[in-house]
Amino acid sequence: MTVSRTGRILVCLLVFVMAVAEVQENISPECKQFLYMGTPPKGLEEKPLKKICQFYAGRPRFFTLYDIYSHIPVYSAYTFKRSDGSKKVDVPWMYEPQLSTVSGPREMQQLPSEDLHKSFEDAQAVLEDYSNSVIFERGQLNPDEHQALPDDKAATYTLTNVVPQVREFNIGPWKKHEHTIRRRLNNYCRGTAYVVTGVTTSGHTIRRHNMDRLGIPTYLWSAYCCVDFDHNAPYSERSKFPAFAAHGLNDRENNKVQEMTVQQLEDFLKKVTYVDSSFQVFYDNCVPPGSPNSALHPS
Numbered sequence: 001m002t003v004s005r006t007g008r009i010l011v012c013l014l015v016f017v018m019a020v021a022e023v024q025e026n027i028s029p030e031c032k033q034f035l036y037m038g039t040p041p042k043g044l045e046e047k048p049l050k051k052i053c054q055f056y057a058g059r060p061r062f063f064t065l066y067d068i069y070s071h072i073p074v075y076s077a078y079t080f081k082r083s084d085g086s087k088k089v090d091v092p093w094m095y096e097p098q099l100s101t102v103s104g105p106r107e108m109q110q111l112p113s114e115d116l117h118k119s120f121e122d123a124q125a126v127l128e129d130y131s132n133s134v135i136f137e138r139g140q141l142n143p144d145e146h147q148a149l150p151d152d153k154a155a156t157y158t159l160t161n162v163v164p165q166v167r168e169f170n171i172g173p174w175k176k177h178e179h180t181i182r183r184r185l186n187n188y189c190r191g192t193a194y195v196v197t198g199v200t201t202s203g204h205t206i207r208r209h210n211m212d213r214l215g216i217p218t219y220l221w222s223a224y225c226c227v228d229f230d231h232n233a234p235y236s237e238r239s240k241f242p243a244f245a246a247h248g249l250n251d252r253e254n255n256k257v258q259e260m261t262v263q264q265l266e267d268f269l270k271k272v273t274y275v276d277s278s279f280q281v282f283y284d285n286c287v288p289p290g291s292p293n294s295a296l297h298p299s
Contacts, residue, residue: 023098024051027063034063034077036194036225036282037289041075043279049074052096055107056155062142064160065198068099070205070215071125072163075198076141080185080224081148088144088153096160099123108158125159129213133206136216139165141197143178163199163217164206169255173248174220177257181224188237191228196281197221199250200273219272221247223262225286243286262286 024031031053032038044065052064054076062078093111097104100120111127120126130138140162144153165174185193199217206214223245231238245265248257260268262281269275 023096024053027051028053028060031060031063033060034079034194036286037284039283040065040077041196041279041281043276044074044274050099052099052160053106054096054155054158054161056094056158057151058107059151061152061155062161064141066096066099066124066160067215068123070201071123071129071213072199072201072215072217073141073160075196076161077194077196078142078146080146080182080189080193080195081152082186083145083148083182085145085179085182088150088157091154091157093127093138094158095120095124095126096158099160108155108160111159125162125214127159129206129208130164132208133164135166136164136206137167137170138162139170139174139220141199141220142195145178145182146195163220164214165217165220166250166252166255168252169220169248169250173255173257177222177246177248181222184237184240185224185226188230188233188241189226189228190230191226193224193226194282195222195224197223200269217250219247220250221245221265221269223265223281225262225282227286227288242288243282245281 027035027040048068050066050068052066053060054062054064062076064076065074067074094108095111097109097120098106100123130136138159140156142156142161144156147153147156198221200219200221201215202218204216205212206216223243225243227242229241243262244259245262246257246259247265247268249255262285266279266281270277270279
């Protein structure tokens with residue numbers, strides 16, 4: 001069978017469009033950079049979760065696994081950038097076009113006026129979902145204070161990166177934890193730090209117009225992996241490398257964030273959320289390739 005030149009061009013264009021699509025069946029190579037060893041957490045139920053390579057200003061910025069029914073991310077995975085902790089507060093909130101329309105642009109877009117939301121709000125959150133709640137705030141899983149460049153900070157202001165956080169928890173224990181991790185990684189991580197921050201849910205929702213709109217996280221959890229760290233750091237900090245984790249109750253009370261090993265976090269999540277027995281946040285438990293405990297062996 002012969003294919004015309006025009007046909008070949010159309011095929012090539014189609015392949016190109018599919019390769020750079022922001023909502024992806026498989027994680028693209030350019031988005032694997034945000035995952036330790038290019039590998040996402042394993043042992044999570046895949047459906048109806050969507051893989052989003054979060055593009056902003058022409059570049060991938062981080063990776064999100066998104067639940068289109070609860071309208072919140074399951075987790076966001078990103079690489080930490082040394083930062084002074086400043087926030088970029090002049091960024092309009094954005095949404096992900098391709099969650100609703102495959103042919104939509106691959107980059108996150110500024111939210112349009114409310115009367116245009118009907119075209120995509122079935123698949124994702126809109127600002128109105130948060131507007132009437134006095135208890136919950138938009139809490140970023142990839143926080144802007146863990147990024148350094150203005151565009152990396154701006155990219156965190158997409159509703160596919162936020163979950164309903166109880167205000168007292170968001171501005172209190174969880175914010176303090178984000179500060180702690182920023183200072184620790186700033187001071188003692190010498191290479192790339194890979195961070196995964198996610199949630200657990202138990203069926204409670206925020207409703208709008210008598211419809212379930214947003215899943216309310218029961219716990220927030222986070223873990224980082226940095227294999228190249230300062231071995232001369234004080235033991236209290238050195239003992240938290242190459243990987244460490246934490247979780248906190250998303251509530252007004254009893255919401256202290258507890259730090260723990262990644263394995264302890266995995267055991268906790270196996271008890272409180274839908275993951276299988278193989279659940280693992282980081283490939284090979286963040287053991288550096290080539291080390292005696294690594295599953296990777298030189299050929």
